[in-house]
Amino acid sequence: MKGFKFSAWLSTAILCFLFWLLLTWSFAPRELILGVLVSAIVSAFASRFLIHSRAFYLYNPVRLVLLVFYCVIIFFWEVIKANVSMAALVLRPKLDYKPGILRIPADPELKSDYGLAMVSNCITLTPGTITMETAQDEEGRNYYYVHWIDVAETDRDKAGEAIKGTMERWIGRIWK
Amino acid sequence: MDVVDLIATILMVIGLFFAFIGTLGILRMPDVFGRLQASTCISTMGTIFVVLSSIVYVVAHGMSGSVVVKLVFILLFVLGTNPVSNHALCKGAYRSAKPNPEPILDDYKEDDPQ
Amino acid sequence: MTAFLIGAIVCLILDRLVLYRVFRGPTAADRICAMDALDLVTALALVLYSLHTGRTIYLDIALVVALLGFVSTVFVGRYLERRL
Numbered sequence: 001m002k003g004f005k006f007s008a009w010l011s012t013a014i015l016c017f018l019f020w021l022l023l024t025w026s027f028a029p030r031e032l033i034l035g036v037l038v039s040a041i042v043s044a045f046a047s048r049f050l051i052h053s054r055a056f057y058l059y060n061p062v063r064l065v066l067l068v069f070y071c072v073i074i075f076f077w078e079v080i081k082a083n084v085s086m087a088a089l090v091l092r093p094k095l096d097y098k099p100g101i102l103r104i105p106a107d108p109e110l111k112s113d114y115g116l117a118m119v120s121n122c123i124t125l126t127p128g129t130i131t132m133e134t135a136q137d138e139e140g141r142n143y144y145y146v147h148w149i150d151v152a153e154t155d156r157d158k159a160g161e162a163i164k165g166t167m168e169r170w171i172g173r174i175w176k
Numbered sequence: 177m178d179v180v181d182l183i184a185t186i187l188m189v190i191g192l193f194f195a196f197i198g199t200l201g202i203l204r205m206p207d208v209f210g211r212l213q214a215s216t217c218i219s220t221m222g223t224i225f226v227v228l229s230s231i232v233y234v235v236a237h238g239m240s241g242s243v244v245v246k247l248v249f250i251l252l253f254v255l256g257t258n259p260v261s262n263h264a265l266c267k268g269a270y271r272s273a274k275p276n277p278e279p280i281l282d283d284y285k286e287d288d289p290q
Numbered sequence: 291m292t293a294f295l296i297g298a299i300v301c302l303i304l305d306r307l308v309l310y311r312v313f314r315g316p317t318a319a320d321r322i323c324a325m326d327a328l329d330l331v332t333a334l335a336l337v338l339y340s341l342h343t344g345r346t347i348y349l350d351i352a353l354v355v356a357l358l359g360f361v362s363t364v365f366v367g368r369y370l371e372r373r374l
Contacts, residue, residue: 023249025242076224083194083221090201090214099209099275103283124259127216130209130266131259132284145284147266149213154281185293188338192300195331199304202311202327208319211311215327226297226334230341233291239346246349250337254330254356261326261363268370269319 004048007055012043052113063174070170075122078165082126089128089150100151101132104160106142107168115175120144122167129163180236184229191225198222207276208269212262219258227251294342301335322366329359 016039024031058064089097110116120131123146133145146163153159194217201214227247234243270284308331311324333352340348 022245025240025245079220079224083197083217086201086214086217087194087197090197090204095204095206097210097277098280099277100279100281101284102281103287120263121256121259124262125216125220125255127220128213130212130216130262132263132266132270135287145287147209147213149210151280181291181293184291188293188297191334192297195301195304195334198327199307199331202308202324208317208323211320211323215323218327218330222334223330226337230337233294233341239344243346243349246346246353247337250333250349250353250356253353253360254333257357257360258330261360261367264364264367264371265319265323265326266367268367269317269323271372272370273317273319 004044005051005055008047008051009043011055011059012047012050013039016043066170066174070174074166074170075125078122078126078167082128086127097150099147099149100154101145101147102151102154102156102159102163103143103145104156104163106134106144107172108141110142110168110172110175112175115171116142118175119164119168119171122171123163180232184233184236187225187229187232191222191229194218194220194225195222208273209266209275212266212269216258216262219254223251223254291342294338298335298338298342301331301338304331305335318366319370322363322370326359326363329355333359 017035020035020039021027024035058067089095106116106119110119116134120134123129123131123144128149130147131144132147135143135145137143148159148163151159153162198215198218201217202211205211205214227250230247231244234247305328308324308328312321312328315321315324333356336348336352336355340346340352
């Protein structure tokens with residue numbers, strides 16, 4: 001099979017088996033054996049889509065704790081702020097807003113595909129901004145193209161600070 | 177009605193209020209991009225707070241642990257899949273639909289990274 | 291708890307409001323955006339109703355509804371982008 005790696009297969013199989021345990025919520029022996037079989041077969045097909053490099057990167061407990069802390073505190077606070085401003089925009093009696101699509105630069109420390117994907121997903125999840133594309137220029141810098149519903153700042157660097165907030169710094173600590 | 181039920185009801189009302197904001201945005205906004213931005217309210221605050229109130233209720237009434245796991249899975253699935261579909265739909269709408277308030281600046285058309 | 295039943299009914303009313311945009315929306319992207327929101331609100335209604343009745347089978351249905359809405363929205367988005 002093209003692109004098959006044993007470490008990627010093992011990592012995906014462990015993830016699938018944890019998922020199976022949580023969804024079935026029983027420890028009867030036949031369920032456990034069936035779960036091992038199903039997760040081994042499924043991850044043989046799916047591992048090359050899920051993992052490209054550094055298969056056991058996220059199994060480090062420090063990174064897991066950082067990830068949970070980021071999701072529960074930092075991301076939740078950003079979502080609440082953006083939602084309240086979106087509610088104020090929608091409940092206004094007359095809708096007047098200035099939309100725009102901006103090219104904002106990414107943090108140069110953040111190189112990996114997973115980090116870029118997670119930052120752009122978090123930008124999309126805060127109401128008011130949607131990531132349309134990430135692109136790379138000739139010198140290897142990454143950019144996000146973000147649709148912003150109420151453009152408050154036309155300078156690209158300051159707009160990047162306003163859109164990303166503290167999210168990118170925390171994701172940079174997790175994914176490098 | 178004891179304190180736990182009151183907390184669960186308050187959390188649910190917050191979630192449903194933001195779901196109502198998303199619905200109102202879908203009805204009121206003049207073009208596709210505004211509707212997409214408003215519908216994100218439903219998938220973040222609406223889902224987060226409704227699932228939180230359900231978790232409070234389930235834990236306080238001593239139901240099975242698998243219910244809590246399923247609720248957390250619903251939350252994680254929605255939060256993980258909704259940005260992907262919004263991103264795909266936004267790019268598709270950029271190719272096919274016409275924006276109603278013209279964007280004041282459009283770097284995507286100038287650079288054209290395709 | 292009765293409050294959960296009232297919440298589920300409110301979710302169904304929001305469903306009907308979103309359905310107006312599905313019938314009315316000028317372009318295909320409008321309709322698909324409204325259908326995505328309708329899937330999410332239906333999943334929320336199923337969660338609340340399952341806690342009201344205490345039958346947890348509705349939670350599985352809510353999970354499947356949310357996932358199927360995601361798949362169909364991504365397909366139509368790729369189609370509108372003329373990549374499919």
